[in-house]
Amino acid sequence: MSLVDEEEKxxxxxxxxxxxxxxxxxxxxxxxxxxxxxxxxxxxxxxYIGEEAVAVGACAVLNNDDYVVSTHRGHGHCIAKGxxxxxxxxxxxxxxxxxxxxxxxxxxxxxxxxxxxxAIGIVAAGIxxxxxxxxxxxxxxxxxxxxxxxxxxxxxxxxxxxxLNMAAVWNLPVVFLCENNFYAISTHVSRVSAVTxxxxxxxxxxxxxxxxxxxxxxxxxxxxxxxxxxxxxxHGPSLIEALTYRHEGHYKGDPGHYRPPEELKKWQRKDPIxxxxxxxxxxxxxxxxxLEELEQEVAQDVxxxxxxxxxxxxxxxxxxxxxxxxxxxRK
Amino acid sequence: xxxxxxxxxxxxxxxxEMKRDERVILLGEDISHYGGPRRVTWGLVESxxxxxxxDTPISENTIIGTGLGAAITGMRPxxxxxxxxxxxxxxxxxxxxxxxxxxxxxxxxxxxxxxRTQGGAGGGTAAQHSQSLEMLFVHIxxxxxxxxxxxxxxxxxxxxxxRDDSPVVFIExxxxxxxxxxxxxxxxxxxxxxxxxxRSGSDITMxxxxxxxxxxxxxxxxxxxxxxxxxxxxxxxxxxxxxxGVLASVKKTGRLLIIHEASLVGxxxxxxxxxxxxxxxxxxxxxxxxxxxxxxxxxxxxxxxRLVFPNKGKIVTASRALIVA
Numbered sequence: 001m002s003l004v005d006e007e008e009k010x011x012x013x014x015x016x017x018x019x020x021x022x023x024x025x026x027x028x029x030x031x032x033x034x035x036x037x038x039x040x041x042x043x044x045x046x047x048y049i050g051e052e053a054v055a056v057g058a059c060a061v062l063n064n065d066d067y068v069v070s071t072h073r074g075h076g077h078c079i080a081k082g083x084x085x086x087x088x089x090x091x092x093x094x095x096x097x098x099x100x101x102x103x104x105x106x107x108x109x110x111x112x113x114x115x116x117x118x119a120i121g122i123v124a125a126g127i128x129x130x131x132x133x134x135x136x137x138x139x140x141x142x143x144x145x146x147x148x149x150x151x152x153x154x155x156x157x158x159x160x161x162x163x164l165n166m167a168a169v170w171n172l173p174v175v176f177l178c179e180n181n182f183y184a185i186s187t188h189v190s191r192v193s194a195v196t197x198x199x200x201x202x203x204x205x206x207x208x209x210x211x212x213x214x215x216x217x218x219x220x221x222x223x224x225x226x227x228x229x230x231x232x233x234x235h236g237p238s239l240i241e242a243l244t245y246r247h248e249g250h251y252k253g254d255p256g257h258y259r260p261p262e263e264l265k266k267w268q269r270k271d272p273i274x275x276x277x278x279x280x281x282x283x284x285x286x287x288x289x290x291l292e293e294l295e296q297e298v299a300q301d302v303x304x305x306x307x308x309x310x311x312x313x314x315x316x317x318x319x320x321x322x323x324x325x326x327x328x329x330r331k
Numbered sequence: 332x333x334x335x336x337x338x339x340x341x342x343x344x345x346x347x348e349m350k351r352d353e354r355v356i357l358l359g360e361d362i363s364h365y366g367g368p369r370r371v372t373w374g375l376v377e378s379x380x381x382x383x384x385x386d387t388p389i390s391e392n393t394i395i396g397t398g399l400g401a402a403i404t405g406m407r408p409x410x411x412x413x414x415x416x417x418x419x420x421x422x423x424x425x426x427x428x429x430x431x432x433x434x435x436x437x438x439x440x441x442x443x444x445x446x447r448t449q450g451g452a453g454g455g456t457a458a459q460h461s462q463s464l465e466m467l468f469v470h471i472x473x474x475x476x477x478x479x480x481x482x483x484x485x486x487x488x489x490x491x492x493x494r495d496d497s498p499v500v501f502i503e504x505x506x507x508x509x510x511x512x513x514x515x516x517x518x519x520x521x522x523x524x525x526x527x528x529x530r531s532g533s534d535i536t537m538x539x540x541x542x543x544x545x546x547x548x549x550x551x552x553x554x555x556x557x558x559x560x561x562x563x564x565x566x567x568x569x570x571x572x573x574x575x576g577v578l579a580s581v582k583k584t585g586r587l588l589i590i591h592e593a594s595l596v597g598x599x600x601x602x603x604x605x606x607x608x609x610x611x612x613x614x615x616x617x618x619x620x621x622x623x624x625x626x627x628x629x630x631x632x633x634x635x636x637r638l639v640f641p642n643k644g645k646i647v648t649a650s651r652a653l654i655v656a
Binding site: 067104108113120121133135325 | 387439
């Protein structure tokens, strides 16, 4: 079998699961937006719709005990890392059996049971934390790997420079994965970054840097595979820049009028989920009927999550002051 | 018991805790072979190696964040910020991340992290290296704030901080490092939230902490000669605060003076005064008085710097005014 054939065979095995995960992110978020609009979800949510291939392609490389550090746009990273939709949706609805017992919400989802150390709501603030997780792995000699997700807006924070430098100088097992969706809220990357190709910044830290098509789950998967292998074998950090696009505004409710409509249309034509679905059928990796069943299953999973969340109790008053100091307020 | 310095007391505690638990690691600027800017970590790298006594780049925000990331993945890091003034560079990690992670994840993780730093005026270190910024941390829920005045307390409290499962900001004072005091050779821990009664008295309660303790004790001596007996409480930890200890003393003396080196405005004195009037108003025979720094950047020249802080004379004057009131 040729290398190309072997790669195709491997992809045919992976593709249905990738598709299932990406679709789960999409449908979960569509329901979340609906619940937000109806007032069942409070505060603010930052949809990941359009960027699903990055989270799913990247997390597919990881083991359960590997770590992920995420951002305010973190639903996709949680689902891709294997979190339960039920407990995620319960968290979004502010219920006590949500992952964070209703204390974090969308912007601070953390699912430690699958190594997801937190959606950090301050831009770039997850980077130092990921570096620390990497240091811990190195000292404990456990051969785990950390993927740190952040957006193009984060790369002009001091934490980006400090964190990448520290990870490089200490040779830590961290993959820095920039989801470049071109806009920091409303501001196009070209207006605020002297070097718009984020991957090129890797040369400042003498680490590998690679720009990939973030709407191709295969391109992300392969680049992350290489970077993770490198990290796991003790060869240090890498920087990957995945070019992608959010179909929604910065947050639900942001009209997004700062983006030319034709730009959005162009990216919608490159929708990573539609692309993978087409490939699944064209290459006969999944029979149409099986694909339909898979899609129904995912829709049911999301529906069940909504029902689970709605049935779940709100946190009781005594939970107000628990967990401040590892569970004991006055200790 | 033997007499050792504040610096050596902390050094000894770090030696003991690092030997006891290999998850304890140190991170900070110039802490390994250089021994730290105050020589507190001197010799530790020889015992524990550069992996566990790790020099960092000058990147305060990421030093704290790295400590946090390690703390939530199985380590018990102790990070050093050379001057408390530099903690302002790290306030995102301290205030938004370290203080919040346990709570906002619903207790999915604990944060066993100690942030060691030092503050206070050091005789001419001027505006950017002399501040007393403890209240910044007191005001952010999720942090414990420990601020020892003696070698004995420094050792017992830092050991407690390392074993605590929550984030602790441990604030040393640059003028205390060479001061000496009795420290037992056998192991001991000091629990948080318990003030030390440094002197018993029935006429006036003086509440203080950190390096200001020596001025307060000197003032209490002066007052004693004038037959005014002061009870001196050294808080030792600001969070948790031993308000019960303060109240018990105030109920005995009826008069309260709070003294600290930090700026008077929004200082610990204001907080304690408020709590005491809420809980023991009827016991007060006079209004509560606070002494703190004049709210200005710390000036360089000695002729100006000495006007900024409370001292023995100001404490005696304030105490006599309280007694007369």
